[in-house]
Amino acid sequence: MIEVLRRLKRPVLSVMAPAYVVAGVLHFVVPELYVRIVPPVLPAPLALVYLSGLAEIAVGIGLLLPRTRRYAAWATVALLVVVFPANVYMATHGVVEGMPGGGDPSDLVRWGRLPLQGVLVLLALWYTRPTGTE
Numbered sequence: 497m498i499e500v501l502r503r504l505k506r507p508v509l510s511v512m513a514p515a516y517v518v519a520g521v522l523h524f525v526v527p528e529l530y531v532r533i534v535p536p537v538l539p540a541p542l543a544l545v546y547l548s549g550l551a552e553i554a555v556g557i558g559l560l561l562p563r564t565r566r567y568a569a570w571a572t573v574a575l576l577v578v579v580f581p582a583n584v585y586m587a588t589h590g591v592v593e594g595m596p597g598g599g600d601p602s603d604l605v606r607w608g609r610l611p612l613q614g615v616l617v618l619l620a621l622w623y624t625r626p627t628g629t630e
Contacts, residue, residue, distance in 0.1 A: 505622065509559060512619060516556030516572070523549025533586040551575050559623060569623035576617050583609045 523530050527545045534541035555575060558568025587606040 508619065509623065513556045513559035516552045516559065518556075520549045520552030520554075520556060523552065530582075533582045535581050535585040538581075548575070548579055566624050566626070569620045572620035573617055573624075576613055576620065580610075580613055583613055 523545050527542060527549075530545040530548070531541045534544055538544060551571070552575065555568045555572045558564040558571065561568075587603075587610055590603070590606060
């Protein structure tokens with residue numbers, strides 16, 4: 497089982513890192529979608545969207561580079577924790593109308609993002625440890 501996980505580590509990284517870069521870029525392409533899920537208690541929603549977009553791009557690039565991978569993985573964990581309130585707000589308030597392609601995500605999708613965040617944290621933690629093959 498350990499060997500299987502070891503073999504999966506690089507392919508997972510080759511999907512995960514670019515996915516963070518793409519997600520970060522989307523913060524600049526369609527910022528209004530992300531502004532809608534910033535909890536109203538937080539100030540300057542647009543600035544927070546741009547800042548989190550930059551952070552996602554940075555961790556994605558950092559994960560790709562062996563020299564920065566561990567730091568970027570820890571930064572990814574921190575980023576996921578920091579943006580979790582937005583996912584909770586989205587799940588509890590259903591505020592994502594106008595998604596590309598139309599429609600509002602179902603309750604299942606909105607609530608399903610919450611445990612997915614835990615999985616993403618675990619994946620990021622996986623890259624905080626050296627494997628000896630990097």
